[in-house]
Amino acid sequence: MPGEVVLRADGLSKRFGGLQAVQNVTFDHYDGEILAVIGPNGAGKTTLLNLLSGVYRPSTGRLELLGQDITHAPMEHRCHAGLGRAFQVVRPFPEMTVHENVTVGALFGQPGTTLPQARERAYDLLERTGLADQAARAAHELTLLQDKRMEIARALATGPRVLLLDEVMAGLRPGEAAEAVELIRSVRADGVSVLFIEHIMPVVRDLADRVVVMDQGQVIAQGTYREVTAHPQVVAAYLGTEEGLGA
Amino acid sequence: MGTPASKRQAARKPDITGIALIPLAIFFVLALVFPFLPLGDRGAFLLQIGFFTLVAGIMALSWDILARSGQVSLAHAAFYGLGAYGYALLLKTGMAWPLAMPLAALGAGVISLVLGAVTMRLSGMYFAIATLAFTEVVRTVIQNLPESVAGGANGLLVPALLGGNSRGQYLLALALLALTAGVSLAVRTGRLHHAFAAIRQGEETARVLGVSTVRYKLAAFFISSFLAALAGVLYAGKTFFISPLDTFSLANSIAPLTTSIFGGLYTTLGPILGATVLRVAEEALHNVVKNGYLVVYGLVLMLSILWLPRGLMGLFRRGKHGGDV
Numbered sequence: 001m002p003g004e005v006v007l008r009a010d011g012l013s014k015r016f017g018g019l020q021a022v023q024n025v026t027f028d029h030y031d032g033e034i035l036a037v038i039g040p041n042g043a044g045k046t047t048l049l050n051l052l053s054g055v056y057r058p059s060t061g062r063l064e065l066l067g068q069d070i071t072h073a074p075m076e077h078r079c080h081a082g083l084g085r086a087f088q089v090v091r092p093f094p095e096m097t098v099h100e101n102v103t104v105g106a107l108f109g110q111p112g113t114t115l116p117q118a119r120e121r122a123y124d125l126l127e128r129t130g131l132a133d134q135a136a137r138a139a140h141e142l143t144l145l146q147d148k149r150m151e152i153a154r155a156l157a158t159g160p161r162v163l164l165l166d167e168v169m170a171g172l173r174p175g176e177a178a179e180a181v182e183l184i185r186s187v188r189a190d191g192v193s194v195l196f197i198e199h200i201m202p203v204v205r206d207l208a209d210r211v212v213v214m215d216q217g218q219v220i221a222q223g224t225y226r227e228v229t230a231h232p233q234v235v236a237a238y239l240g241t242e243e244g245l246g247a
Numbered sequence: 248m249g250t251p252a253s254k255r256q257a258a259r260k261p262d263i264t265g266i267a268l269i270p271l272a273i274f275f276v277l278a279l280v281f282p283f284l285p286l287g288d289r290g291a292f293l294l295q296i297g298f299f300t301l302v303a304g305i306m307a308l309s310w311d312i313l314a315r316s317g318q319v320s321l322a323h324a325a326f327y328g329l330g331a332y333g334y335a336l337l338l339k340t341g342m343a344w345p346l347a348m349p350l351a352a353l354g355a356g357v358i359s360l361v362l363g364a365v366t367m368r369l370s371g372m373y374f375a376i377a378t379l380a381f382t383e384v385v386r387t388v389i390q391n392l393p394e395s396v397a398g399g400a401n402g403l404l405v406p407a408l409l410g411g412n413s414r415g416q417y418l419l420a421l422a423l424l425a426l427t428a429g430v431s432l433a434v435r436t437g438r439l440h441h442a443f444a445a446i447r448q449g450e451e452t453a454r455v456l457g458v459s460t461v462r463y464k465l466a467a468f469f470i471s472s473f474l475a476a477l478a479g480v481l482y483a484g485k486t487f488f489i490s491p492l493d494t495f496s497l498a499n500s501i502a503p504l505t506t507s508i509f510g511g512l513y514t515t516l517g518p519i520l521g522a523t524v525l526r527v528a529e530e531a532l533h534n535v536v537k538n539g540y541l542v543v544y545g546l547v548l549m550l551s552i553l554w555l556p557r558g559l560m561g562l563f564r565r566g567k568h569g570g571d572v
Contacts, residue, residue, distance in 0.1 A: 053455060055451070075454040075455050076457050076458060079454075079456060079457035080457055085455050087452070087455075091452045093445055093448035093449055093452070096448065097262065100441065100444070103441060104441050104442075104445045104453070105456045105457070107438060108441070108445075108453075108456055108458045108459070109456060109457040111457075115261060115437060115438055116259040119261070120255055120258055120259045123254070123258035135258070136264075154456060155455075155456075157456075158456055158457050
């Protein structure tokens with residue numbers, strides 16, 4: 001069943017001084033898959049995402065995107081190679097309009113794109129993400145949900161094969177989260193593989209094809225939602241935390 | 248309004264809302280007419296004020312282009328001085344001035360790439376201090392070249408531009424300001440605007456979205472330095488004497504910054520308008536309050552920045568949404 005591997009992490013480790021934040025993390029992300037990375041606070045999820053997107057370089061290990069070694073590639077090269085990212089804390093360009101924000105992604109994400117092409121593509125994405133009416137507004141005027149939509153539209157504008165999402169549900173009300181889930185499904189339907197970090201377990205259950213569970217910097221389980229939530233080590237890692245497994 | 252298809256078509260067009268094209272055109276028409284007015288016996292003096300206003304406009308606008316990429320530089324005196332000295336030295340080799348002018352600017356542009364590369368990872372205060380130090384380095388190097396080459400601390404004589412024809416010099420300065428404004432508008436309506444604004448408003452986010460920040464930050468340096476060096480050439484050819492202390496003075500780095508802020512940052516008209524208002528105000532105050540006119544000048548500048556956080560351009564677009572002009 002699994003198709004081509006789009007993103008492969010092979011023994012990724014990251015050490016900050018005496019702290020081993022991520023240790024020997026290995027997983028494959030398959031084409032068209034929605035892959036969730038979960039784990040208790042401090043498990044190293046965000047560090048892992050920063051290693052994938054190029055904010056940090058790994059101490060050891062190797063990272064491949066579509067068969068290409070990107071372990072040491074700068075962020076913009078990863079973007080050109082097909083890796084998109086939306087941040088947990090949205091980072092709009094505040095003085096630009098919503099349309100301009102997304103145009104930046106479309107213009108520079110795929111070298112060779114002209115400005116009129118980029119603006120049109122950006123507008124298409126605004127329509128898709130329900131932001132067309134906000135196109136001419138300044139980005140700092142958006143609501144949180146609109147900000148998150150724009151963040152995803154902007155990442156999609158770069159034409160990614162793999163989209164990294166860092167806790168995009170954080171701060172959303174339940175109804176809004178359901179909308180965001182639908183948006184992520186539609187992204188996958190367009191052939192973009194999605195890797196997301198999330199701690200809201202019902203969202204993980206609804207959305208993820210496969211789940212990677214981290215604890216103390218290491219991967220302690222991988223598999224379907226049902227498989228990993230039955231895994232004794234996972235149960236142990238979550239026991240006593242207030243989030244529980246949301247069962 | 249319209250159908251989705253027509254909206255999409257409209258979306259292709261560059262967004263030029265808020266670019267004050269008509270006021271900009273009016274400025275250039277008035278500036279072009281000015282030297283042909285019957286200025287009377289104060290004509291030569293007024294033309295000279297006009298000339299240095301145009302030079303100040305080139306300096307401010309070229310500084311603003313660099314600032315749009317988030318690089319708040321204090322190296323403008325260096326670019327200005329490199330233009331002035333480059334031009335003077337090229338003339339000494341016997342080169343014709345129409346060739347020496349662009350070559351001096353090109354040289355300053357190339358040297359600015361070195362500064363841009365060195366300061367690539369710095370931002371804010373650290374960046375500003377590094378650019379300030381760069382200015383001192385350039386000044387020291389030029390001052391310590393053999394006196395036979397660059398005149399040392401005493402300075403250097405430069406042949407007068409256009410044989411000292413004041414009106415011709417003014418029109419040349421106006422042409423170079425028009426060139427600077429044209430570059431500024433091209434930047435504003437093209438790829439560079441998106442790259443610069445993205446870098447300024449979130450450098451890491453820009454990189455995640457594929458912006459090659461190194462390339463665009465260097466491009467900003469090159470363009471800015473090239474244009475500032477043209478202002479330096481005008482200065483050298485007008486005053487026909489340049490010295491390291493005057494040419495590389497801190498005031499030449501600070502003035503473009505205050506002028507742009509006063510006029511309106513990240514705009515084409517703002518720095519030009521700022522230069523005009525400030526130069527005229529300075530001269531007028533100088534006549535009215537002979538002693539201490541600088542105190543009054545500083546006070547006016549402070550109050551206007553308090554009342555007009557978006558500069559003079561804020562007057563044009565009260566109540567409109569944010570975004571660059």
